[in-house]
Amino acid sequence: MGRSALGLLERRLLFVTGKGGVGKTSVAASIGWLAATRGQRTLVCEVDAKGNLADFLGVGPLQFDPVEVRPNLFAMAMDTEASLREYLRLNLRVPLVARLGPVARTFDFVANAAPGVKEILTVGKLAYEVRERNYDLVVVDAPATGHVVGQLASPVAINDLVKVGLVRSQTDWMIELLTDADVTGVVVVTIPEEMPTTETLELIERLQAETDIDVASVVVNRVLPEIFSRPEAAVFEQLRSSAGIDVLRGELGPAVDEVVAGADLAVRLRRSRVAHLTRLREGLGGDVPLLYLPFLFHRAHGVRATSVLADAIGDELGY
Amino acid sequence: MATSGLEQLCSAKEVVVSTGSGGVGKTTVAASVAATAAAQLDAKVLVLTVDPAKRLASALGVQEFGNVETQVERAAFEQAGVDPAGELWVAMLDTKQSWDDLVRQHAPDAATRDAILANPLYQNITGRFVQSHDYVAMERLYEIHASGRYDLVVVDTPPTRNAVDFLDAPDRMADFFSSPLLRWLITPYRSRLVNLASKPFYTVADRILGTQFLEDIAEFFILFQTMYDGFVERARAVTTLLGGPQTTFLVVSTLEVAPAREAEFFLDLLAGRRYHVGALVLNRVLPEFLLDRSATAVARRLTHDAADLSEVFRSPLGVGDDEPLESVLGQVGQSYLDYQVVARREAEQRAELSSTPDLCLTVPALEGDIHSLGGLLDLGGRLWT
Ligand SMILES: Nc1ncnc2c1ncn2[C@@H]1O[C@H](COP(=O)(O)OP(=O)(O)OP(=O)(O)O)[C@@H](O)[C@H]1O
Ligand SMILES: Nc1ncnc2c1ncn2[C@@H]1O[C@H](COP(=O)(O)OP(=O)(O)O)[C@@H](O)[C@H]1O
Ligand SMILES: [Mg+2]
Ligand SMILES: [Mg+2]
Numbered sequence: 001m002g003r004s005a006l007g008l009l010e011r012r013l014l015f016v017t018g019k020g021g022v023g024k025t026s027v028a029a030s031i032g033w034l035a036a037t038r039g040q041r042t043l044v045c046e047v048d049a050k051g052n053l054a055d056f057l058g059v060g061p062l063q064f065d066p067v068e069v070r071p072n073l074f075a076m077a078m079d080t081e082a083s084l085r086e087y088l089r090l091n092l093r094v095p096l097v098a099r100l101g102p103v104a105r106t107f108d109f110v111a112n113a114a115p116g117v118k119e120i121l122t123v124g125k126l127a128y129e130v131r132e133r134n135y136d137l138v139v140v141d142a143p144a145t146g147h148v149v150g151q152l153a154s155p156v157a158i159n160d161l162v163k164v165g166l167v168r169s170q171t172d173w174m175i176e177l178l179t180d181a182d183v184t185g186v187v188v189v190t191i192p193e194e195m196p197t198t199e200t201l202e203l204i205e206r207l208q209a210e211t212d213i214d215v216a217s218v219v220v221n222r223v224l225p226e227i228f229s230r231p232e233a234a235v236f237e238q239l240r241s242s243a244g245i246d247v248l249r250g251e252l253g254p255a256v257d258e259v260v261a262g263a264d265l266a267v268r269l270r271r272s273r274v275a276h277l278t279r280l281r282e283g284l285g286g287d288v289p290l291l292y293l294p295f296l297f298h299r300a301h302g303v304r305a306t307s308v309l310a311d312a313i314g315d316e317l318g319y
Numbered sequence: 320m321a322t323s324g325l326e327q328l329c330s331a332k333e334v335v336v337s338t339g340s341g342g343v344g345k346t347t348v349a350a351s352v353a354a355t356a357a358a359q360l361d362a363k364v365l366v367l368t369v370d371p372a373k374r375l376a377s378a379l380g381v382q383e384f385g386n387v388e389t390q391v392e393r394a395a396f397e398q399a400g401v402d403p404a405g406e407l408w409v410a411m412l413d414t415k416q417s418w419d420d421l422v423r424q425h426a427p428d429a430a431t432r433d434a435i436l437a438n439p440l441y442q443n444i445t446g447r448f449v450q451s452h453d454y455v456a457m458e459r460l461y462e463i464h465a466s467g468r469y470d471l472v473v474v475d476t477p478p479t480r481n482a483v484d485f486l487d488a489p490d491r492m493a494d495f496f497s498s499p500l501l502r503w504l505i506t507p508y509r510s511r512l513v514n515l516a517s518k519p520f521y522t523v524a525d526r527i528l529g530t531q532f533l534e535d536i537a538e539f540f541i542l543f544q545t546m547y548d549g550f551v552e553r554a555r556a557v558t559t560l561l562g563g564p565q566t567t568f569l570v571v572s573t574l575e576v577a578p579a580r581e582a583e584f585f586l587d588l589l590a591g592r593r594y595h596v597g598a599l600v601l602n603r604v605l606p607e608f609l610l611d612r613s614a615t616a617v618a619r620r621l622t623h624d625a626a627d628l629s630e631v632f633r634s635p636l637g638v639g640d641d642e643p644l645e646s647v648l649g650q651v652g653q654s655y656l657d658y659q660v661v662a663r664r665e666a667e668q669r670a671e672l673s674s675t676p677d678l679c680l681t682v683p684a685l686e687g688d689i690h691s692l693g694g695l696l697d698l699g700g701r702l703w704t
Binding site: 020021146194195198225227229232236238248251253256258260262266268269271298299300 | 340341342372373374605606608609611613617618620621628635636637638643647651652653655657659661684686690
């Protein structure tokens with residue numbers, strides 16, 4: 001029996017990941033929003049992202065230095081070079097740190113080429129904030145499925161590759177923090193469609209095989225509403241029969257055709273997603289708690305959607 | 320003058336590249352276009368896919384990974400009720416194997432080749448640096464096109480964070496191999512020690528990562544460097560092919576905010592580089608009937624007056640007294656209004672796509688996924704004429 005999702009906000013470091021475009025940033029922002037609203041001092045950090053976390057929080061572009069976007073809610077954007085600089089300042093007290101700027105290109109090169117360097121600087125910074133208890137909760141808008149395992153496994157990878165040096169001396173406490181299920185969890189966001197469902201199941205398998213990091217929850221986002229109960233569905237069938245449509249037209253005019261077609265579309269779209277929901281549920285086999293978030297029929301997506309999704313998560317968590 | 324579909328494009332070009340941000344339907348569109356071209360034209364068509372959904376892959380008969388080109392059997396077309404005029408071939412991109420092939424091809428001798436393939440950093444690095452998927456995808460395309468085996472090659476592009484990445488991949492690869500740091504790394508370690516102190520970065524790097532690790536990296540790159548000329552030359556050839564008159568791009572997008580923004584950016588970029596954009600394909604678009612104004616009024620009435628209307632309709636509809644008519648009428652109205660909000664947002668998004676190419680094709684949101692040849696042909700048919 002897996003644990004329930006209810007303790008989600010009691011962890012202190014959550015990595016929110018999922019296939020591209022499923023709603024990672026939306027969900028990370030909403031979890032942060034919810035936690036902050038409940039009085040937890042919360043940091044939301046965007047990693048390797050398209051810079052739209054700011055949009056979901058209704059603020060201007062984010063920097064490495066966190067800003068308080070609303071009471072208790074802080075937001076930052078990861079910058080591995082800045083992270084390195086901060087790390088060196090804290091650990092080496094190297095006077096030449098100031099001169100790292102001009103060699104940014106070179107740094108970028110090494111970071112790209114040497115496996116794990118960028119990742120460790122990212123994970124290291126986040127884990128550091130948790131270790132120092134600078135926040136009650138750190139929520140990470142993490143990279144998409146394809147890259148997140150590499151990121152989460154980076155302390156272990158570095159441990160294997162780098163035998164000496166300062167980085168090496170740092171990985172032990174990070175690994176300890178990341179593998180403590182009371183502290184750290186991965187939140188996998190998905191939508192009820194074929195490829196995201198498949199990727200989610202594969203990701204969870206990989207996380208379990210390649211890391212010791214706990215999957216805190218799978219969040220199924222953009223769930224279309226089930227508009228009719230069974231008896232209602234039967235009545236709807238009567239409505240949309242040609243005899244039924246004729247009756248409706250008599251009172252409402254010909255435009256009722258479009259309205260009924262719209263409802264029919266809603267039913268069919270919902271139905272086409274059901275098999276994926278089932279496959280997901282069966283694939284997870286009760287090991288990982290599931291949360292469901294509704295598709296939002298909103299004009300735009302921004303801070304308003306974030307607060308609505310935060311409420312929806314709150315409902316799911318029983319708050 | 321624009322034609323009304325992809326028929327002319329597929330008859331005139333040799334390479335069709337399907338691009339767009341992740342999840343919008345690049346793979347599906349690439350496979351549909353290729354299948355339809357094979358059905359309609361007397362041509363040998365190959366689709367080079369990157370990450371097909373499992374069921375799509377098995378429908379096409381490419382369940383096993385590997386760089387093998389497989390023909391989709393005639394029988395599969397016939398099952399879908401089509402008598403194909405040409406042939407459809409499918410290949411899936413296997414990044415790891417493609418890299419190994421590249422090394423085999425460009426390594427100066429067997430010893431270097433084996434040393435690279437055996438290097439523990441090799442796998443790790445090829446999987447990460449310089450968008451290696453993008454590079455090998457373009458490399459494979461070049462290879463296949465140059466072989467002359469196919470009349471038309473339709474390529475799917477990898478799910479990159481940024482649709483431009485793969486375009487720049489060949490150049491970036493060339494840059495990478497001519498980087499000053501790479502040269503520095505591969506100068507013998509001894510001579511490096513001399514001025515190590517004067518180079519703050521390396522001092523720091525040494526202290527952080529440890530000398531041994533830097534050494535490992537250096538050794539790996541020394542080996543890789545031997546392939547420099549081959550890589551750079553190839554990168555140039557790939558860039559030429561992408562910009563050439565035989566190649567056209569399809570930009571695929573949904574009408575959601577983020578993909579549409581990316582599509583717009585990409586269209587501008589392609590135009591700036593004078594690449595040929597064959598069409599903008601708007602995928603998974605909601606039907607236009609959701610925008611009907613008189614229907615809005617009806618839907619509002621249904622939601623507001625559901626109770627009264629259910630009294631009016633109950634007996635003419637033959638709905639029993641105990642059956643939930645009122646809630647159904649209210650829901651019917653509400654779902655129309657809900658989806659209308661989304662459809663309006665899509666319409667607005669479409670209007671904002673200012674730099675639209677001559678040819679803009681729309682594919683509706685189909686029910687369920689497209690994972691049979693029949694489904695592909697159906698979707699392709701909507702794009703064809
Ligand atoms: N529950 C929802 N209902 C409707 N739309 C949603 C919902 N959740 C997210 N979206 C929309 O889907 C789009 C993608 O969301 P988001 O940017 O959060 O995804 P992502 O996984 O972070 O994407 P990327 O991989 O590009 O970083 C956005 O336009 C967002 O507003
Ligand atoms: N017009 C459409 N209607 C319904 N589903 C679609 C449509 N186009 C694509 N899909 C589905 O969307 C998913 C993602 O499509 P895919 O082609 O793999 O996207 P990409 O290659 O851009 O990541 C697939 O499951 C596919 O079946
Ligand atoms: Mg995001
Ligand atoms: Mg794809």
